[in-house]
Amino acid sequence: MLASRVFSLVGRRSISTSLCLRAHGHGVVKAEDYTLPSYVDRRDVPLPEVAFVRDLSAQQRALKEKEKASWSALSAEEKVELYRMKFNETYAEMKKGTSEWKTIVGGVLFFLGFTGFILIWQKHFMYGAIPHTFSEEWVSAQTKRMLDMRVNPVEGISAQWDFDKNEWKK
Amino acid sequence: MPAALLPKPQMRGLLAKRMRFHLLGAFLVSAGASALFKFGVAEPRKRAYAEFYKHYDPAKDFEAMKAAGVLESAPPK
Numbered sequence: 001m002l003a004s005r006v007f008s009l010v011g012r013r014s015i016s017t018s019l020c021l022r023a024h025g026h027g028v029v030k031a032e033d034y035t036l037p038s039y040v041d042r043r044d045v046p047l048p049e050v051a052f053v054r055d056l057s058a059q060q061r062a063l064k065e066k067e068k069a070s071w072s073a074l075s076a077e078e079k080v081e082l083y084r085m086k087f088n089e090t091y092a093e094m095k096k097g098t099s100e101w102k103t104i105v106g107g108v109l110f111f112l113g114f115t116g117f118i119l120i121w122q123k124h125f126m127y128g129a130i131p132h133t134f135s136e137e138w139v140s141a142q143t144k145r146m147l148d149m150r151v152n153p154v155e156g157i158s159a160q161w162d163f164d165k166n167e168w169k170k
Numbered sequence: 171m172p173a174a175l176l177p178k179p180q181m182r183g184l185l186a187k188r189m190r191f192h193l194l195g196a197f198l199v200s201a202g203a204s205a206l207f208k209f210g211v212a213e214p215r216k217r218a219y220a221e222f223y224k225h226y227d228p229a230k231d232f233e234a235m236k237a238a239g240v241l242e243s244a245p246p247k
Contacts (some may be wrong), residue, residue: 078172148238150231154222155215163234 042145043087053085 037049056064060081066074067082074082083090132138143157150158162169180187236244 145240148235148240150235155218159218159222 040090041087041094045090048087051086052088056085096168 039048039050039052041048053060063078063081064086066078071079133142147158147161147163152158160169161167232244235241237246239246
């Protein structure tokens with residue numbers, strides 16, 4: 001108001017645009033929702049910055065008025081209603097577990113099984129023959145040589161072989 | 171409120187209680203694990219080695235290996 005008075009006194013071009021805007025009531029930018037304090041259900045935040053219900057109905061506003069008087073006058077349902085206006089979930093509801101783990105375990109096992117299919121397909125269609133050193137004759141000759149050399153005689157393979165009877169120990 | 175009240179939850183000493191539980195548990199678990207390893211793995215292994223070397227004859231072992239033909243500089247002859 002004062003700005004518009006000054007406007008006429010001082011002259012047409014000496015007042016800035018923002019002053020003109022302010023004179024017509026456009027002064028403050030509307031605060032976005034995300035910039036204001038918000039409600040959050042977290043175990044480590046027992047009293048959130050704002051109440052859960054922002055816009056109270058007429059009934060709820062009447063209840064808020066009643067809350068200003070003695071609390072023993074409130075019934076149990078009214079107390080619960082006041083709680084639910086202020087908080088979304090109780091601690092018990094907040095801490096309750098979900099069944100999400102079943103989905104996760106199921107998904108993991110499913111994809112492990114699918115991987116098994118892929119491996120079988122690869123062995124059958126993709127890989128060539130394994131080296132000749134895996135054949136039965138080669139492995140037994142290899143084992144015989146290991147025993148002749150007394151490989152791991154204390155706790156290992158040569159400890160399982162009976163050298164007198166020429167057979168594996170029972 | 172005429173309905174039955176919940177028991178009052180613990181209000182103080184929550185960290186102390188958790189610390190006591192976990193410190194004790196950590197001590198017991200680590201002591202138990204090391205005891206298990208000592209008496210399950212270490213002691214049997216020491217005994218196995220002692221047993222093996224109690225009646226070990228290296229000369230006889232050498233002759234056996236030589237006869238089997240695995241020593242390149244000591245062929246069986």
